Amino acid sequence: MPSIQAEVTNVATNRPQAVKSSLWRQSIRKLLKNKLAVGGFAVVVFMFLLCFVGPLFSPYTDNKVNMTMMNKAPNIHHWLGTDKLGRDVLTRVMQAGRISLTVGIASMVLSVFIGTLLGAIAGYYRGIVDQVIMRIADLLLTIPSLPLLFIFGALLSEWKVPTDYRMYIVMLILSLVGWPSLARMVRGQLLSLREREFMQATIVLGLRDRRKLVNHLLPNLVPLLIVIATLNIGGAILSESVLSFFGLGVMPPTPTWGNMIDAANNMIDFQERPWLWVPPGFSIFATVIAINIFGDGLRDVLDPKQKR
Amino acid sequence: MSTHSLLHIQHLSTYFDTDEGTVKAVDDISLHVRPGEIVCIVGESGCGKSITALSVMGLIEAPTGRIADGIIDFDGQNLLSLSKNHLRSIRGNDIAMIFQEPMSSLNPVITIGEQMSEPLIIHKKMNKKQAQKRVLELITQVGISRPEQIAKSYPHELSGGMLQRIMIAIAISCDPKLLIADEPTTALDVTIQAQILDMLREFRSQSDMSILLITHDLGVVAEMADYVVVMYSGKIVEEGEVVELFANPRHPYTQGLLRSKPIINQRQKELYSIPGYVPNPLELQESCYFHERCEHCMDICRTQEPPLRDVENGQKTACWLYEKEAAVHV
Numbered sequence: 001m002p003s004i005q006a007e008v009t010n011v012a013t014n015r016p017q018a019v020k021s022s023l024w025r026q027s028i029r030k031l032l033k034n035k036l037a038v039g040g041f042a043v044v045v046f047m048f049l050l051c052f053v054g055p056l057f058s059p060y061t062d063n064k065v066n067m068t069m070m071n072k073a074p075n076i077h078h079w080l081g082t083d084k085l086g087r088d089v090l091t092r093v094m095q096a097g098r099i100s101l102t103v104g105i106a107s108m109v110l111s112v113f114i115g116t117l118l119g120a121i122a123g124y125y126r127g128i129v130d131q132v133i134m135r136i137a138d139l140l141l142t143i144p145s146l147p148l149l150f151i152f153g154a155l156l157s158e159w160k161v162p163t164d165y166r167m168y169i170v171m172l173i174l175s176l177v178g179w180p181s182l183a184r185m186v187r188g189q190l191l192s193l194r195e196r197e198f199m200q201a202t203i204v205l206g207l208r209d210r211r212k213l214v215n216h217l218l219p220n221l222v223p224l225l226i227v228i229a230t231l232n233i234g235g236a237i238l239s240e241s242v243l244s245f246f247g248l249g250v251m252p253p254t255p256t257w258g259n260m261i262d263a264a265n266n267m268i269d270f271q272e273r274p275w276l277w278v279p280p281g282f283s284i285f286a287t288v289i290a291i292n293i294f295g296d297g298l299r300d301v302l303d304p305k306q307k308r
Numbered sequence: 309m310s311t312h313s314l315l316h317i318q319h320l321s322t323y324f325d326t327d328e329g330t331v332k333a334v335d336d337i338s339l340h341v342r343p344g345e346i347v348c349i350v351g352e353s354g355c356g357k358s359i360t361a362l363s364v365m366g367l368i369e370a371p372t373g374r375i376a377d378g379i380i381d382f383d384g385q386n387l388l389s390l391s392k393n394h395l396r397s398i399r400g401n402d403i404a405m406i407f408q409e410p411m412s413s414l415n416p417v418i419t420i421g422e423q424m425s426e427p428l429i430i431h432k433k434m435n436k437k438q439a440q441k442r443v444l445e446l447i448t449q450v451g452i453s454r455p456e457q458i459a460k461s462y463p464h465e466l467s468g469g470m471l472q473r474i475m476i477a478i479a480i481s482c483d484p485k486l487l488i489a490d491e492p493t494t495a496l497d498v499t500i501q502a503q504i505l506d507m508l509r510e511f512r513s514q515s516d517m518s519i520l521l522i523t524h525d526l527g528v529v530a531e532m533a534d535y536v537v538v539m540y541s542g543k544i545v546e547e548g549e550v551v552e553l554f555a556n557p558r559h560p561y562t563q564g565l566l567r568s569k570p571i572i573n574q575r576q577k578e579l580y581s582i583p584g585y586v587p588n589p590l591e592l593q594e595s596c597y598f599h600e601r602c603e604h605c606m607d608i609c610r611t612q613e614p615p616l617r618d619v620e621n622g623q624k625t626a627c628w629l630y631e632k633e634a635a636v637h638v
Contacts, residue, residue: 197412204365205427205478206400215426219417 030301037297043290047283051097060088061095063253074275081275083263093279096255099167100284103250104237107171111178111236112229116221118179119186124194124213134187137180145177149239152176153248163251170249174236182228186221193220223302230295234288241284257284313340313381314518315364315486320378322356322363325371331589333359335542336377341486344516346509348523348533348550350565354586356542357522361488364520365405366395383485401431404479408491410471414463420447421459424478431482446477450507469500476504480511487511488520493528505531526569530554538562541587541597544616548623558625560602596628604629 031037055061060078066086074081080089118137122130140148152173161169193199194217202212237257243249244258252259260280263269269276322334334356341347349357362368364380366387380387382403387395407413414423424446425439434442440459447455450473463471472492479487489508493501505528512519521532529536533550538561546559557563564582584601596602599609608628616626 197407197409198415200367201405201407201413202415203367204399204405206396206398206430207426208396208430211426211430216415216418220415222417 027301031297034297034300037294037300040290040293040295040297043286044294047097047287047290048101051094051101054094055091055098058088058091058094060091063087063092063095073273080279081273083276084269089275089279092255092260093257093283096257096260096280097283097287099250099254099256100237100240100258101287103167103171103174103240103256104233107174107178107236107240108229108232110171110175111182111232112225114175115179115182116186116218116225119183120190120213120218120221122183123187123190124209124217126191130187133183137183140177140180141184145239146242148177149173149243150246150248153243153246157248163254167250167254170240170243173243174239177239178232178236182232185224185228189221189224190217193217227295227299227302230298231292234291234295237284237291238288257281312342314343314345314383315341315520316379316381317360317364318379318381320360320363320380321376322359322368322373323376324373326590329590332542332592333373333589334363337539337542337544339537339544339547341518341520343485343518344512345534346512346519346521346532347535347537348521348529349537349539350523350526350529351539352524352586354589355539357524357539358490359542360539361405361490361520361522364488365399365403397431400427400484401482402484403486403488404482404484405488406472406475406479406490406492408494410468410475410495411463413475414471416463419460419462420466420474424459424474424481427478427482442481446481447474450474450477451503469496469504472496472500472504473507476507476511480515480517483515484517486518486520488522490522491524492521494523494525501528508532526565538565541589541592543597543626544624545598545627546623546625547616549621552621552623556620556623558619558623558630559598559627560604560629561598562625564601596626 064087066082068086070082070084070086072078072082072086078088078090080093083089083092118133122133153170156166156169199212199216202216207216240249240256241258241261244256245261247259247262249258250256257280261277261284263273264277264281317337317339319336319338320334321332321336324331324333337356337360339347339349349360351357359368363375364382364387368375375388378388382398387398390398414420421440421443424443425434425436428434428439428442429436432439443459444455447458452458452470452473458466458470458474466474472495476492487508492508493504496504508519508521509532511517519532521528523529529550535547536550536553537547538545538553538559540561546553546557546562553562554566557566561582564580567580568582570579582601587597587600594613595611596609596614599605602609606628612628614626614628614631616624617630619625619630
């Protein structure tokens with residue numbers, strides 16, 4: 001269904017500007033009242049600025065190995081100390097954040113795209129298409145995601161995938177694991193939406209399937225998708241960190257928060273040099289918590305029915 | 309008013325297969341709608357009047373529902389045998405429909421203007437600009453001021469009465485030959501009801517559009533109909549010209565319906581109501597389906613189904629009371 005695919009992206013980009021009036025303004029106003037969510041958002045923005053703008057102000061971005069500066073504790077020149085190759089930890093945390101956040105967002109976008117597309121097709125057309133898609137989703141859901149990620153990661157190492165490409169493949173893997181639960185949710189929503197009276201009205205008006213799906217059903221899903229997408233970023237960052245921590249994700253020298261915490265695997269580093277693993281660990285913690293708090297706030301505003 | 313019929317339903321049967329058995333929601337009914345005519349289908353809830361409308365629209369959903377038999381002839385073509393694409397080009401274009409609940413019949417996240425322009429773009433092949441212009445005209449035509457503002461608003465921002473006007477505007481936007489209105493005023497205030505009905509009548513006289521009006525409200529029938537069809541338990545029990553039928557109701561059910569309507573300035577001690585309940589559609593036996601509630605029930609009513617026969621002046625009724633040969637049996 002290449003045409004549907006094209007239309008889906010079309011909606012994703014067109015929607016916000018088409019529906020920018022009162023509904024959205026109302027939601028934003030409500031969101032601003034939730035102090036916790038605003039705080040979460042502020043932290044997320046801060047992390048983004050830190051990671052994407054911060055390195056521009058650092059004198060150590062070349063990542064040169066400096067034998068004279070190995071494993072130095074935090075000091076006036078290196079605010080968070082240096083690692084075992086004499087590289088500035090703060091700079092590396094910021095650069096790692098770029099990768100981690102990018103991987104998180106990219107895999108979120110991909111899994112939301114796949115999940116929405118497949119979920120929508122399954123929910124709208126039902127029958128055999130639904131069966132096939134949902135059984136595949138069930139299959140992926142039954143396998144615990146960590147072992148699955150490990151297997152994929154191990155395969156990558158086995159196939160000697162160049163480290164430069166690993167980042168992109170990790171994104172792919174994460175979204176492959178992420179889409180089934182999303183597809184289920186989208187399908188469930190669609191199944192209930194398509195029985196609503198306004199959908200009957202679209203049949204009466206003689207609209208085409210594609211128009212019904214893209215113009216009438218998907219806009220109703222946008223709030224749900226925004227919430228899920230936000231919460232998904234946090235999950236993806238975590239998964240990427242886990243993979244990289246175990247040396248199966250993005251490989252050094254490319255830094256990510258996950259492979260930086262790998263330092264904690266070393267007993268001496270863990271006990272004597274907390275500056276090596278606390279900053280990346282704290283970054284993951286702060287970012288994921290902030291994203292989740294913000295996502296919860298978003299859900300309360302956009303999808304009040306789900307609130308407990 | 310010409311004599312050929314625009315919509316001719318012949319022996320339509322719509323069944324629903326449930327776990328307990330087959331429900332004959334609409335059982336072998338036939339009716340005509342002539343160009344420019346307003347035909348009302350009246351009956352209690354569950355008598356099959358809405359299902360008749362949905363059958364015409366092709367909205368009976370498999371696998372539970374099916375049209376077991378019959379022909380729905382619209383403008384010379386059988387709607388039941390048309391391809392999906394062909395049917396789509398008729399829906400919204402030649403046949404339009406208004407639903408009972410205007411609040412839920414519009415998509416909550418799309419602006420009124422966008423929803424109104426859709427059928428224009430599809431059926432009338434207008435471009436966005438033309439459609440927008442036409443939308444504003446239509447909004448004004450259904451008596452709403454500030455069309456620009458309304459077109460930009462979302463359904464939840466308008467009242468039920470306004471939304472029903474919008475629904476009508478959408479329905480008439482492609483100049484349909486037939487408008488099916490399924491209880492269009494039931495969900496609205498009485499004052500708004502009158503306005504909506506007036507509007508429908510006006511559009512009918514302007515464009516010679518036929519209306520198939522489904523209602524349980526005899527006031528609406530008296531106000532609107534040219535021809536009335538009374539349904540009971542999936543069957544037509546009586547039909548005729550509106551004046552004739554109101555003056556001389558033949559079938560005991562129709563008589564009961566007319567008697568149970570409150571009359572202003574005549575306060576009775578107790579309002580009349582037809583005794584008993586609508587029979588369970590799963591337990592229907594060969595009989596007159598109304599016999600348990602009928603004052604004039606005879607032996608034959610319990611065992612044989614009365615056919616729909618001409619009585620007088622084109623009025624038809626399905627009741628053994630008017631069957632000459634039946635009288636012999638009693």
